[in-house]
Each structure stands twice: as C-alpha cells, then as structure tokens.
Amino acid sequence: MRVVTLASEDDFEGWRDAARGLAQAGVPPSEILWQVGETPTDLFAGEAAMPVVASRVVKVPPRFLDLARSAILHGDPARFALLYALLADDPRRIADPADPRVRRLEAMAREVRRDIHKMRAFVRFREVRDSPAFPGIGAPGVRYVAWFEPAHHIVRANARFFVERFATMRWSILTPALSLHWDAEVLREGPGASRAEAPGEDPVEDIWKTYYAAIFNPARLKTGAMLREMPRKYWKNMPETALVRELVATARQRETAMVAAHVRSGGDADAAWRALRDEAAHCTRCDLHRHAMRTVFGEGSPDARMMLVGEQPGDQEDLAGRPFVGPAGEMLDRAMAAAGIDRASVYVTNAVKHFKFERRGKRRIHARPDAGEIQACRWWYEQERALVKPGMTVALGASAARQLLGRAVTIAATRGRVLELPEGGLGWVTIHPSYLLRLPDRAKAEDEFAAFVEDLAAAAKALA
Structure with a gap:
C-alpha cells in the first residue's frame, strides 16, 4: 500500500x-x-x-x-x-x-x-476598524470583512477574482477552513475562523436595504427561481435578505397598489392600462418568455363591459404582438359578428401572455400551457380585470376557464350557464375558436360554429 x-x-x-x-x-x-x-x-x-x-x-x-x-x-x-x-x-x-x-x-x-459563483455573488463585506483579530495585516485603518461558508474547497481558487475586483480595498474573507487577507498590495492566507469573528451590520447597509426595497419589482418575482439561485443558507450573510420575506409576502399588494396609483393619478384608465402593458412586456414569471418573441397583452377599451379570455397567443399573435389576429381570431370575429357583438366594444386577452410551442422543422406548433404557466400569468389577468371591471367575462377554452375560475374545469360541465364570479361580475365558459378549425367533418363544424355563436349571444344577453 x-x-x-x-x-x-x-x-x-x-x-x-x-x-x-x-x-x-x-x-x-x-x-x-x-x-x-x-x-x-x-x-x-x-x-x-x-x-x-x-x-x-x-x-x-x-x-x-x-x-x-x-x-x-x-x-x-x-x-x-x-x-x-x-x-x-x-x-x-x-x-x-x-x-x-x-x-x-x-x-x-x-x-x-x-x-465559486455563489461565493462571488453572496460575499458581503462590512466595514470595520483593524483590531487584534487581524494583526499585522497592513497599516491600521478601515478594513472590509466578509464571512462565507463554501460547500467545497474553492476559497484559494476564487482569491484572484476578489483581488482583481477589489484591488484598492483592504479586505478579509473569513471561512471555516481558510481566511484571505488583502492589504491592497499583498494577499495573505490565515487560519479558518468562526462566524462570531465576522462583524455585524454597518451603517451603510441601511442605505443598501432602502435601495434594494425600492428596486424590488414584484411583477418579475419568481420565488422558486430565486431560491434556486439564492438558497436560504446564504441569507444570514446578506443584509437585503432580511427584507425578502416581507417583500415576497406583500408582492401582490404592492403590484395592485402600483396599478391603483395610476388610476388615482387623474383617474386615467388608459394610462394605467398602458403602464400595465409596458410592465408585462418585461415579464419573466415563467420560462415561456425565453422562447416567445414577445409578451402579447390584451387589447380593447378599458371601459369595455365584456371581456373575452383566450388560452394563449398563437404563432401569428406572437409575431404581431396582438391577441386573436391569426386563423382563430378570424373565426372569433365571424362568430362575434353573427352574435351581434362588435369586437371594438370588447376587451380581448389571453390566460397566458406568451406563446408556448414545439418546433417541427421551421414551424412552431402550439403546445397547451400547463397549470404553473397559467398561474404565473394570473396576476396579469387579475389586473386587467381590475382595470376593465367587465360585467361579463367569457372564457374561451379550458385554459381560459381555469384562469377565470381559479381551478380546473371541463367545458362540458360549465358551458352554457351564467356563473357569478367571486370578484364581481358574471362569467361564461365556451369553446375556443381554434377547436372549430380542427374539425374535419364540415357538417359538424357548422353545427359547432352555430353553438358557439349561440354561446356568445347568450353571454351578451345575460350582460344586457
């Protein structure tokens, strides 16, 4: 051996x-x-x-x-x-x-x-005066000290990054196995330390926390992704994480207040809608934004008494940035005209704002959004309803019905009757117009189109 x-x-x-x-x-x-x-x-x-x-x-x-x-x-x-x-x-x-x-x-x-990435991202220096804890490391004066607990033996490998990033600053990084000390000229190693040897908060952190709270954007919050990138084990070393729980807990109230503030500033619903649309353009609540061309927000008058909710944008909607402009949109326009509904008088949107698709060669084929993606878009849907305040909301298809009612339902079980919505107003569930495009039997397609027109007309009559 x-x-x-x-x-x-x-x-x-x-x-x-x-x-x-x-x-x-x-x-x-x-x-x-x-x-x-x-x-x-x-x-x-x-x-x-x-x-x-x-x-x-x-x-x-x-x-x-x-x-x-x-x-x-x-x-x-x-x-x-x-x-x-x-x-x-x-x-x-x-x-x-x-x-x-x-x-x-x-x-x-x-x-x-x-x-290595976590150390670079989550090390937080705190200002201290040199003390016996750091003897013989440069001249006396201000030093910045950080505590970090790596999962692996990466401290030496990461030293060059911190030397280059903070070359003119006198700093120390304490870890359980090894400490690094930089005096703006020479890097020294020291024995491991304990958390108790690292300083507590300094006055600058109050300024940083105020700034962090101010830039926190609840519309872009993805709690799961945040926890994957910033695990809770690092929270105790970062001043801003003391605010995270409250900021996450109050995210929805902050978002609602943001929209309400626009309405209060002169009662301009159009301005509030434009602000909401512009904010949604940067939405990253789910992964669909990574592949879609753009956010496809709702359109129509904020004063509309009827709101139509589809499933998600299609290929042409994703390219145009407008809802219901493709083949399903043409079918919807035909049905609304037959039901005596002027499209210009309604607000049209989707349960999910980004196009979900599968690639087949050069084509992008529609894929049904899952429950998580529908839930991720729920806040946008709720804010649209809060602005428009429709008397009747018509859900086109199962995904839209799930957004409308907050739970999974079948079209057969809910179609053809007025639903009272908890947040106010009435609801109606019917098919999505794309269903009519997929029917190979011409006679059945005509029958289903007539039933769709009847649904729209009945919803309009219930509203009246």
Whole structure:
C-alpha cells in the first residue's frame, strides 16, 4: 500500500505530480491511499516512501486536466482516487460521457463551479476598524470583512477574482477552513475562523436595504427561481435578505397598489392600462418568455363591459404582438359578428401572455400551457380585470376557464350557464375558436360554429 499525502484539500499540483509518477509506474488504484495533511490515516502509512519506477508514458488530454482542476476542489474525499482510477485506466475515456466515473467527476466539477459563483455573488463585506483579530495585516485603518461558508474547497481558487475586483480595498474573507487577507498590495492566507469573528451590520447597509426595497419589482418575482439561485443558507450573510420575506409576502399588494396609483393619478384608465402593458412586456414569471418573441397583452377599451379570455397567443399573435389576429381570431370575429357583438366594444386577452410551442422543422406548433404557466400569468389577468371591471367575462377554452375560475374545469360541465364570479361580475365558459378549425367533418363544424355563436349571444344577453 502506498500512501500519498497532499499538502491541502485543493492541492492539485501535488496530486498531479504524484499521480503522474504512479501511473507511469503502473501502480493500480487499489494500492494507493490518498490523504491530506501530515497525520497518517492508515496502518500502511509507513510504506509511503516506497520508490516508484516509471515503466510507461502516460499521455493526458487537456480536457482531463481541466476536469481534474475543478473536481479536486470538491468536498468528496473519494475525488483523488476517482481521478487516479480514470488516469490509470485510460485518460482518453474523459471523452466518453457514458463512463460512470466521467459522469461523477463532471457532476463534481459543476457543483464546484456553482459554489465559486455563489461565493462571488453572496460575499458581503462590512466595514470595520483593524483590531487584534487581524494583526499585522497592513497599516491600521478601515478594513472590509466578509464571512462565507463554501460547500467545497474553492476559497484559494476564487482569491484572484476578489483581488482583481477589489484591488484598492483592504479586505478579509473569513471561512471555516481558510481566511484571505488583502492589504491592497499583498494577499495573505490565515487560519479558518468562526462566524462570531465576522462583524455585524454597518451603517451603510441601511442605505443598501432602502435601495434594494425600492428596486424590488414584484411583477418579475419568481420565488422558486430565486431560491434556486439564492438558497436560504446564504441569507444570514446578506443584509437585503432580511427584507425578502416581507417583500415576497406583500408582492401582490404592492403590484395592485402600483396599478391603483395610476388610476388615482387623474383617474386615467388608459394610462394605467398602458403602464400595465409596458410592465408585462418585461415579464419573466415563467420560462415561456425565453422562447416567445414577445409578451402579447390584451387589447380593447378599458371601459369595455365584456371581456373575452383566450388560452394563449398563437404563432401569428406572437409575431404581431396582438391577441386573436391569426386563423382563430378570424373565426372569433365571424362568430362575434353573427352574435351581434362588435369586437371594438370588447376587451380581448389571453390566460397566458406568451406563446408556448414545439418546433417541427421551421414551424412552431402550439403546445397547451400547463397549470404553473397559467398561474404565473394570473396576476396579469387579475389586473386587467381590475382595470376593465367587465360585467361579463367569457372564457374561451379550458385554459381560459381555469384562469377565470381559479381551478380546473371541463367545458362540458360549465358551458352554457351564467356563473357569478367571486370578484364581481358574471362569467361564461365556451369553446375556443381554434377547436372549430380542427374539425374535419364540415357538417359538424357548422353545427359547432352555430353553438358557439349561440354561446356568445347568450353571454351578451345575460350582460344586457
């Protein structure tokens, strides 16, 4: 048994030099014990000095070394042995994504990169005067101190980033295993620290929290995504996170107040609607915004007594930025004309404001929005209703009915009758006009069109 002792948990150079010699000598992975520090961890530690004689040349692809540099920083104690096993077998297997060792090492590298990003994003410096806690580190004066708890051994690897970013600032970063101290000229390392050694809040943080609260945009809030990118474990080190709970809890009230403020400022409903539309243009509440061309907001008079709610924009609506301008829109216009309803007198919108689709060659084929996407758009729908205050809201299709009623329903169970809505006004559920376009039987299509016209006419009569 050969014992290799590395200088530190992130000692890539030490691992590389030892691994190169062992691999060239053909030493199998099962005969090597990797450890960190000077304390032997095995009864075979005395055999660490056994000579190694090179018997072959090992060529290592650059990709292997790149992966090893990241994986070495991981907290898994098996990383050294796992890397050596791949090296001793055939380092060219690094190009094989099916190799379980490669998959495991790549997962380690991803977690390390994420931890490096978290440190850069969530380190918060606090101003302190030099004290005995930082002896001999530059001249006395103001120092900025931060506390961080990395998940892996990434502190040294991240040091250059902070030196370059805060080159003229005297700072210290304390972590449980290692501390970094920069005096604007020289970077020094120190022993690990405890959270108690890091300073509490400073006066500047009150200014920062005021600014953070002011720029917090409730319309762009995605709590799930926020927690994925900013896990709660980092909250205790960041001053602004003390505000997050309240800001999230009051997001809806803040949004409603935003719209109400526009209405109060002269009672201009058109101005309030334009402000709401402009805000929706930047909506990122769900992932649909990543692929759609634009937000397709509702249109029509804010004074309309009837609101029509469709499912989502289609391909042509996404390109034009207006609802119901494609084939389904033409079908809707025909039906409304037959029912005696002037489209200019109604407000038309969709339950979901972005086009969801699947690509088939060059074509974008409609895909049904799921419950989460409908819920993500619910606030926009509610604000449209708050501005328009329609006496009758007609849901076109199941997705629109779900938005109207706040729960999943079937068209068959709810169609053809007046519904009293909890927030005020009446509701009506019918089919979506795109359903008529999909019917292959001409006679059935005509019958269904006539029933659709009857629904619209009945909804208008109930409103009257």
